Amino acid sequence: MITGSSGTFRGAKGSFQVVDFVAFHPEATQYKAHWQGSMRY
């Protein structure tokens, strides 16, 4: 769910997927990934 506020993203909505989601840094877990999709605003 995207909630756009005022300005550029006012009324924004869209859909996307998270891809290439991986954990890294074995001593203190961190995550990284890529978001791909589209937004309409």
Added chain:
Amino acid sequence: MLQAAERHVGAIVAVVVALSVVGMGVAYGSSQRSTHLAIKAKGKKKNHVLSADFKTAPVSVVDEPTPNTVEFSDDAKLVGRPFGNRKAHLTEDSVLTYNQPSSGSSRTDFSGTQHTTFKAVFYNGEAGGSGAPMTTRSTRTAIHRVPSPA
């Protein structure tokens, strides 16, 4: 106990993540805006490619409410289209549920499901102002790979 949980989380590699976002309309500006302007602004909407990378800071274990559940949170930065060079700040709250409860102090089966709700705030940073935030809330489900036995 929490440190043990962190080690457990650290051993996990998520291999499948599916996330969907459904838009929700919001109120347009103040009550002083005219209907005509609102309709005109709505008509100008265009599709924009969303292609951005995010990377979290180290996660923090919040709680272990059950023997096979870990709650943790983290902060992240989101960078890419359509946000230009500006970074969005994300906060994530996750619940990781292992398929099997822990046996003693060690865990050998790391399979399970992760649900994450995150909030992203973007500041468009238009000239002369600080811009306005956009908030994103979503839940993702991840399937975790079981590490090979030692």
